[in-house]
Amino acid sequence: MNKILEEKYPYLSNFFKTAIGQNRLFHSLIFYGSNIYAQYLMALELARQLNCLEDGREDCNCRNCKWIRENKHPAVMTISKIDNKTDSSKTVISEEQVNMVLDTLVNSSDYHRVYIFCNADMKELSRCEEECYAEFKSSGFNPPQEANDEKIWYPSGINTSCFSTVAANAMLKSIEEPSSGITFIFLTSNKEDLLQTIISRSQAFYLPDKKTENYNTDFLQKYFVSYPLFKKENALSFAQSLLNYQLDNNLEPEYVIDCIQAYLLQLALANATNKSIINKIFSDIEKTQKSKQMLKAYIKEQTVYEDFAFYLAKRI
Ligand SMILES: [Zn+2]
Numbered sequence: 537m538n539k540i541l542e543e544k545y546p547y548l549s550n551f552f553k554t555a556i557g558q559n560r561l562f563h564s565l566i567f568y569g570s571n572i573y574a575q576y577l578m579a580l581e582l583a584r585q586l587n588c589l590e591d592g593r594e595d596c597n598c599r600n601c602k603w604i605r606e607n608k609h610p611a612v613m614t615i616s617k618i619d620n621k622t623d624s625s626k627t628v629i630s631e632e633q634v635n636m637v638l639d640t641l642v643n644s645s646d647y648h649r650v651y652i653f654c655n656a657d658m659k660e661l662s663r664c665e666e667e668c669y670a671e672f673k674s675s676g677f678n679p680p681q682e683a684n685d686e687k688i689w690y691p692s693g694i695n696t697s698c699f700s701t702v703a704a705n706a707m708l709k710s711i712e713e714p715s716s717g718i719t720f721i722f723l724t725s726n727k728e729d730l731l732q733t734i735i736s737r738s739q740a741f742y743l744p745d746k747k748t749e750n751y752n753t754d755f756l757q758k759y760f761v762s763y764p765l766f767k768k769e770n771a772l773s774f775a776q777s778l779l780n781y782q783l784d785n786n787l788e789p790e791y792v793i794d795c796i797q798a799y800l801l802q803l804a805l806a807n808a809t810n811k812s813i814i815n816k817i818f819s820d821i822e823k824t825q826k827s828k829q830m831l832k833a834y835i836k837e838q839t840v841y842e843d844f845a846f847y848l849a850k851r852i
Contacts, residue, residue: 538581538594540675544574548741552578556585556592563714564738568727570788572654572691573668575723575743576614580604580677583612583650586719600647607678611647613637614680616656616691617698629653629699634706641710641718654723655698656680658687665690693725704731711737726788742790742832753799755781760799763848764816771845778841789837790828796844797824823847 537549555561561582567575585592587600587609603609613620615629615637623632637651658681661669669688672679679689696704711720711734720738724730727740759774766774782792800821807813823844830840 537585537592538577538675540671541574541578541581545578545743548578548743552582553585556582561586561719562739563718564711564720564722564734566722566724566727566730566735566738566740567743568693568724568740568788569743570725570791571668571743572693572723572725573672576652576654576691577672577675577677578743579650579652579721579723580607580612581675582719582721583609583648583652586648586650587611605677607680609647611645611649612652613650614652614654614656616654616694618656618658619680627698629694629703631700631703631706634703638706638710641715645717648717648719650719650721652721652723653694653699655692655694657690657692658684659690660686661688661690691723693729694722695724695729696731699730701731704734708733708737742788751795751798753795753802756795756799760803763803764813766845766848768846768849771849772842774845774848775838775841778845779838782837789831789840793824793827793831793840793844797821800824820848 537553542549552561565582567578569575584601584604587604588596589598589600590596600609604612607614615633617626617628620633620636621630622636623630625632640649669690681689683689707720710718722730722734722738727735759778778792781787782789800817804814804817804821807817827840827844830843831837
């Protein structure tokens with residue numbers, strides 16, 4: 537596995553390595569989270585692992601690994617509104633593009649075919665985007681299009697406006713009746729941005745964006761003013777204002793929970809000598825893990841926040 541991914545997503549890297557080793561990788565995957573370039577890197581790395589002619593080691597230079605790193609492999613295709621176009625539409629993945637993909641599936645192939653569906657633009661990057669791009673480049677992989685005039689290929693999440701219902705529906709049969717040697721990967725910020733019919737036929741994986749030390753937890757201060765004393769009657773308004781903050785700032789609920797976890801860890805450090813507060817803090821940190829599991833089980837964010845808020849109000 538690629539080192540950057542191993543460091544960033546140790547659990548997922550391990551999971552995928554094992555699944556590929558045992559030939560049990562699901563044929564349709566959804567990656568979701570806010571760092572789409574990291575998702576794109578994961579998709580290419582899976583394509584490399586699936587096609588490597590040797591043992592899949594990071595520095596392997598077999599023909600397939602080399603082509604995938606250069607993003608020129610004939611069987612590993614990025615499908616976006618600006619990549620692998622077969623018609624003149626510029627704002628969507630068109631039905632024609634999907635049909636082109638489906639046509640290629642008719643013939644057998646020696647390769648494991650991987651189709652990566654995302655949104656993408658050629659653009660000048662913000663500072664934050666530059667960081668994501670630099671991390672991707674340092675992995676040794678290349679984007680599907682070279683930079684020109686300072687404009688860089690930059691992926692974003694697929695959604696129902698750039699991947700129409702008609703185009704998505706054209707794919708359903710292939711996703712429903714998978715043939716071996718084919719993997720579809722959809723990259724998105726929020727899995728609810730995809731059609732329910734695709735979600736229900738795919739395995740979804742959350743790729744968190746930032747490492748703990750990078751969380752900006754300042755916004756949480758006002759919510760935790762009275763912590764560890766926290767009144768049960770404030771729980772619902774606490775949950776509602778967290779939800780509002782998340783929606784207003786276009787954040788993932790997982791990210792908000794991670795911020796809470798990071799914030800509680802800071803509190804633990806600041807109160808390291810107070811045993812009863814420490815116990816309360818770590819009990820609440822444990823609860824954040826459970827909140828994340830609830831989100832993975834598709835429980836509504838509001839319910840997750842409320843459940844967490846009532847837990848905060850508990851005395852231990
Ligand atoms: Zn190789």
